[in-house]
Amino acid sequence: MKVLTANRLTDGIAVWYADGGWAETVGGADLAHDKAAEDRLEAIGAAAYANNEVVDVNLIDVTVVDGLVEPVRLREKIRAAGPTIREDLGKQASPQPVRAA
Amino acid sequence: MYRYDEFDHDFVQARVAEFSDQVQRRLAGEITEDQFRPLRLMNGVYLQLHAYMLRIAVPYGTLNSKQMRMLGHIARKYDKGYGHFTTRQNIQFNWPALSDIPAILADLASVEMHAIQTSGNCIRNVTADHFAGAAADEVADPRPYAEILRQWSSVHPEFSFLPRKFKIAVTGAERDRAAIQTHDIGLHLKKNAAGELGFAVYVGGGQGRTPMVARKIRDFLPEADLLSYCTAILRVYNLYGRRDNKYKARIKILVHETGVEEITRQVEAEWQELKDAELKLPEADIQAINAYFTPPGLAERPEGDAAVKLARLDSKNFSEWLDQNVVTHRHPDYAAVTISLKGIGEVPGDATDSQMEAVADIAEKYAFDELRVSHEQNLILPHVARADLKAVYDALVDIGLATANSNLISDIISCPGLDYCALATARSIPVAQEISQRFASLERQREIGELKLKISGCINACGHHHVGHIGILGVEKKGSELYQVTLGGSADENTSVGEIIGRGFSSEEITDAIEQIVDTYLGLRLSPSERFIDAYRRVGPAPFKEALYAGETKAA
Numbered sequence: 001m002k003v004l005t006a007n008r009l010t011d012g013i014a015v016w017y018a019d020g021g022w023a024e025t026v027g028g029a030d031l032a033h034d035k036a037a038e039d040r041l042e043a044i045g046a047a048a049y050a051n052n053e054v055v056d057v058n059l060i061d062v063t064v065v066d067g068l069v070e071p072v073r074l075r076e077k078i079r080a081a082g083p084t085i086r087e088d089l090g091k092q093a094s095p096q097p098v099r100a101a
Numbered sequence: 102m103y104r105y106d107e108f109d110h111d112f113v114q115a116r117v118a119e120f121s122d123q124v125q126r127r128l129a130g131e132i133t134e135d136q137f138r139p140l141r142l143m144n145g146v147y148l149q150l151h152a153y154m155l156r157i158a159v160p161y162g163t164l165n166s167k168q169m170r171m172l173g174h175i176a177r178k179y180d181k182g183y184g185h186f187t188t189r190q191n192i193q194f195n196w197p198a199l200s201d202i203p204a205i206l207a208d209l210a211s212v213e214m215h216a217i218q219t220s221g222n223c224i225r226n227v228t229a230d231h232f233a234g235a236a237a238d239e240v241a242d243p244r245p246y247a248e249i250l251r252q253w254s255s256v257h258p259e260f261s262f263l264p265r266k267f268k269i270a271v272t273g274a275e276r277d278r279a280a281i282q283t284h285d286i287g288l289h290l291k292k293n294a295a296g297e298l299g300f301a302v303y304v305g306g307g308q309g310r311t312p313m314v315a316r317k318i319r320d321f322l323p324e325a326d327l328l329s330y331c332t333a334i335l336r337v338y339n340l341y342g343r344r345d346n347k348y349k350a351r352i353k354i355l356v357h358e359t360g361v362e363e364i365t366r367q368v369e370a371e372w373q374e375l376k377d378a379e380l381k382l383p384e385a386d387i388q389a390i391n392a393y394f395t396p397p398g399l400a401e402r403p404e405g406d407a408a409v410k411l412a413r414l415d416s417k418n419f420s421e422w423l424d425q426n427v428v429t430h431r432h433p434d435y436a437a438v439t440i441s442l443k444g445i446g447e448v449p450g451d452a453t454d455s456q457m458e459a460v461a462d463i464a465e466k467y468a469f470d471e472l473r474v475s476h477e478q479n480l481i482l483p484h485v486a487r488a489d490l491k492a493v494y495d496a497l498v499d500i501g502l503a504t505a506n507s508n509l510i511s512d513i514i515s516c517p518g519l520d521y522c523a524l525a526t527a528r529s530i531p532v533a534q535e536i537s538q539r540f541a542s543l544e545r546q547r548e549i550g551e552l553k554l555k556i557s558g559c560i561n562a563c564g565h566h567h568v569g570h571i572g573i574l575g576v577e578k579k580g581s582e583l584y585q586v587t588l589g590g591s592a593d594e595n596t597s598v599g600e601i602i603g604r605g606f607s608s609e610e611i612t613d614a615i616e617q618i619v620d621t622y623l624g625l626r627l628s629p630s631e632r633f634i635d636a637y638r639r640v641g642p643a644p645f646k647e648a649l650y651a652g653e654t655k656a657a
Contacts, residue, residue, distance in 0.1 A: 009127075013151070014151055075519060079151065083151070083520035083521060084531060085531055085534065
């Protein structure tokens with residue numbers, strides 16, 4: 001499974017594509033279960049990049065744990081949470097929304 | 102210290118206006134990311150994991166209280182209340198919004214600071230001994246020459262698109278505290294037999310994925326020839342340096358592939374064309390720049406000896422801090438102080454907004470308004486009267502910056518690693534924190550003695566692991582962090598690249614492995630005065646390999 005991630009142009013904050021827009025947390029990101037869905041997300045990312053909404057657009061591997069999307073690689077886990085040495089900073093500093101079933 | 106002249110002011114203001122316009126055009130969608138990326142990098146703006154990062158230049162690591170206060174202000178107003186001092190004597194902010202960067206640069210310009218040439222394939226911030234102008238063992242202050250190099254290299258049209266980035270370091274003492282042999286050009290300021298100032302010139306040092314110790318190509322270059330000779334080196338590099346492969350583009354590769362004799366011949370030939378032309382430094386110009394670095398008037402303060410003696414008796418903590426973090430000054434009534442940014446379990450190099458402001462206050466009150474950033478990620482008060490040391494110590498205790506660990510095992514250099522950096526492959530800060538906590542006892546650290554431990558979170562080696570007495574390199578292997586240990590590196594006048602000791606260690610194992618290495622050293626050293634690096638050079642890797650891996654060999 002994959003989701004689409006990027007950094008927002010204006011402030012560089014890490015974002016994930018969810019429900020037709022860019023969310024600041026990964027938990028509810030739109031999942032791609034197959035190649036066709038990945039292609040769709042990639043096209044959305046390319047359009048958003050071209051439209052100067054986001055930069056550094058990537059598809060990343062994820063799993064779903066207790067209804068929440070979680071990245072697989074440590075790098076992406078840290079992007080999704082914040083620095084492991086400063087739990088008061090980044091996404092982890094605010095409560096994460098639960099993904100709608 | 103150096104003060105901007107009219108040209109500097111106009112130049113920096115013009116650059117702020119230019120980049121502000123570029124940012125506005127980018128935000129308005131008038132220029133693409135591909136067009137904008139090189140422009141933002143030329144102004145120190147990176148994109149990292151969580152946000153943009155802004156790297157601000159601190160030329161040769163020197164700044165005044167007003168500038169430090171401004172850094173605190175930026176941390177509070179535009180960032181998240183802290184900044185990270187780097188191994189290039191600069192500071193980085195981890196969370197600025199792109200839309201705020203024009204305002205940050207305008208604030209910086211108001212105190213004669215900027216972020217120009219802190220990235221890109223150009224000549225970067227020139228670094229220098231952090232005790233410059235204060236050290237008792239110094240031949241002359243290296244900073245005027247670093248400033249001359251800064252002026253020459255700023256937006257130098259010929260050297261703004263080099264094959265790769267280019268770093269120059271200058272030291273003014275035999276004891277190299279600026280790691281000059283790990284730089285593209287290393288300059289050792291010294292005097293010849295006639296008492297004239299000049300430089301030993303080293304070329305082709307560097308770390309990264311191919312660590313190399315710089316080679317000396319000239320034993321004595323007269324000071325007047327500084328710019329013509331550096332131009333000759335840069336010209337040879339610009340012409341022959343590889344542009345086909347990013348990983349082979351640094352001058353160290355050119356020196357290695359061409360051979361030091363041939364490179365020296367090419368540089369000298371180029372220099373012959375340049376040496377008597379307009380790049381020759383007029384004595385008046387050298388003196389003019391030197392005047393900016395006139396040391397503060399240090400009044401006699403002979404009461405310092407008695408004051409220090411008394412305060413030592415009164416406070417064991419002060420006494421230990423004095424032994425560890427205070428070094429001899431060229432003036433007997435004064436001392437140079439290292440403010441450790443390596444509190445036990447803290448993030449190496451990080452300081453909060455209020456700490457920056459408090460340090461600025463201390464520098465203003467007790468240290469002639471002068472501060473330094475060291476490449477070891479600490480702050481320095483270069484001129485403090487010994488009579489004021491206790492007051493400075495007490496003020497540092499109040500802000501949690503009085504850790505007495507300079508040059509000890511917990512005085513760790515660490516890059517930001519995977520907690521922040523988009524290039525990193527493993528975390529480095531948590532490893533530094535765990536080792537620092539394991540060796541928290543100052544008594545134990547002092548028993549171990551001088552030990553330079555350096556950690557990088559990827560092969561680019563921003564944490565200088567290659568030249569750590571103990572170096573740790575974090576990599577990603579099969580989805581997990583793995584830490585490779587090197588021993589025997591050094592970044593002083595006897596620079597050496599550490600050797601990989603064996604298989605790497607997991608994040609759970611690495612601190613135990615470091616402790617094993619330290620215990621092995623303690624068991625084999627000839628006396629407490631034999632430092633780790635000296636013992637390693639005497640015995641080699643075998644006893645350490647045995648201690649770390651013997652069980653595995655026997656089991657296999």
